[in-house]
Amino acid sequence: MKKTLLVLFLMAAGMLAAQVKFDDYFTDKTMRLDYVRAGNDKGCSIYFEQLKQEPYWSGNKNSLIDKFEYGHYRYYVYDAASDKLIYSRGYNSLYDEWETTEEARVISRSFYETVIFPYPKNKVRVELHGRLRDGSYVKQFEMIADPNDKFVRKEKPLDYPVTKVVDNGEPMKSVDIVFLPDGYTSAEMDKFLKDVKTYADYIFGCSPFKEYKDKINIWAVQSPSMESGVDNPGTGTWKNNILGMSYFATDVDRYLMTLDIKTVRDLAGLAPYDNICIISNSSKYGGGAIYNYYTSFPNENSNGAYLIVHEFGHHFCALGDEYYTSEVSVEEYYKTNIEPYEANLTTLVDFDRKWKGMLDKNTPIPTPSTPEYKGTLGVFEGGGYVAKGVYRPMQDCTMKTISYDNFCPVCKKAIVDMIKYYSD
Numbered sequence: 001m002k003k004t005l006l007v008l009f010l011m012a013a014g015m016l017a018a019q020v021k022f023d024d025y026f027t028d029k030t031m032r033l034d035y036v037r038a039g040n041d042k043g044c045s046i047y048f049e050q051l052k053q054e055p056y057w058s059g060n061k062n063s064l065i066d067k068f069e070y071g072h073y074r075y076y077v078y079d080a081a082s083d084k085l086i087y088s089r090g091y092n093s094l095y096d097e098w099e100t101t102e103e104a105r106v107i108s109r110s111f112y113e114t115v116i117f118p119y120p121k122n123k124v125r126v127e128l129h130g131r132l133r134d135g136s137y138v139k140q141f142e143m144i145a146d147p148n149d150k151f152v153r154k155e156k157p158l159d160y161p162v163t164k165v166v167d168n169g170e171p172m173k174s175v176d177i178v179f180l181p182d183g184y185t186s187a188e189m190d191k192f193l194k195d196v197k198t199y200a201d202y203i204f205g206c207s208p209f210k211e212y213k214d215k216i217n218i219w220a221v222q223s224p225s226m227e228s229g230v231d232n233p234g235t236g237t238w239k240n241n242i243l244g245m246s247y248f249a250t251d252v253d254r255y256l257m258t259l260d261i262k263t264v265r266d267l268a269g270l271a272p273y274d275n276i277c278i279i280s281n282s283s284k285y286g287g288g289a290i291y292n293y294y295t296s297f298p299n300e301n302s303n304g305a306y307l308i309v310h311e312f313g314h315h316f317c318a319l320g321d322e323y324y325t326s327e328v329s330v331e332e333y334y335k336t337n338i339e340p341y342e343a344n345l346t347t348l349v350d351f352d353r354k355w356k357g358m359l360d361k362n363t364p365i366p367t368p369s370t371p372e373y374k375g376t377l378g379v380f381e382g383g384g385y386v387a388k389g390v391y392r393p394m395q396d397c398t399m400k401t402i403s404y405d406n407f408c409p410v411c412k413k414a415i416v417d418m419i420k421y422y423s424d
Helices: 002-018 094-098 186-204 210-215 261-268 304-317 409-423
Strands: 026-040 043-054 073-079 085-091 109-120 124-131 137-145 162-166 175-182 216-221 275-280 288-290 294-298 380-383 386-392
Touching (some): 026 137, 073 109, 094 109, 109 261, 162 186, 175 186, 175 409, 186 216, 186 275, 210 409, 261 275, 275 304, 294 304, 304 409
Parallel strands (some): 275 294
Antiparallel strands (some): 026 043, 026 109, 073 085, 073 124, 124 137, 162 216, 288 294
16 A cells, blocks of 8 residues: 555656746747748648747646647747757648648648747747648657847837727636737727627627636737728629738638738737637628637628637637538548547547547447437537548537537537636
8 A cells, every 4th residue: 555655656746847837937928930831732841930029928827738639730849958848739720721622732832820839038949740641740840949039029019909808817817819800990990899799798608618708808909901891802802901811711712711820920919818819890601710820700790609609619629620511622631540639520540539438328339310319429420521431429519500509518528628728
């Protein structure tokens, strides 16, 4: 018994020693690494652009090492002197979707990308890793970042008003969501703030966000555009806007996105933030979201409540799309012989680490899509844009159909886990 207790004590001591203490390595600001990813369906290269200091860090000081393993990409920050891992995150970008499109087989393109981490006190080594089509990860880029380098950009931030719309506590102990406008003119800033409050209410009206409202802050950056409305190449509509939001991203008419992630980050950095939501001044159905990138939606569509929570599910905790009949531009995005990283999708290759433990022991795997199992947590075929080989947790969910406040238990658990990661 004494031997067992000693072993447990030593294990606990080792775990505590391995934890990263924020104040040993970081200050309460942000370092932003900007780079360009360029390539095609055969592969990519990464080219350094700049290091930038931003005024706030809002992440949880105790959640420095990523535990979720979500994302097509990952980045790791090591203390250069000791080689100790002191920060990591998973993320996606528009590039990893584009590289599976038909266009990527024809031409090469470049995409501006950024990653952020707490501002280091000393030199750090940053590694960017990418996921190969076989599911493994490979290092794609590495550099030393010196916080005292004279070339780290430290210019005064852009001068736009910032409003804390919902105040539920200190940024480092909360989930901080910053809302950015596109296609709102100076005369429409009051409308933007009203829309922020409306869409914040949509988030807080949806479970499980409503149960954790007291852990979420909402910020708004009042950055006007020259013109009202957003781009729509399908109708020949082009606007001179601050973020350049446009329908027909990756040639899908409802996909409302921007490639100008540099400006997105510049504006978001005016507030303490963990997650970015972009509201476009438009009534056309559409939107989009990418994990640890941003969420996008229009302000005046009748499905606005559904759009923000569905898209935010992608951005906030990497939930996958469970539908398989709508038009998409990606091709073979999921390999059926590889387990997806998304919490709500499985190919049954490694189902033990998904929601298998949440199932009733009498529920068959796979689960038939019959009335008998309607409303039952199971393993239903069809998801991830394909009808065969990819499975979802329930017959219906906010990640499958246009249905508000309808997240399945698996999606709810993923959301709650991420809220606690930021706030506990």
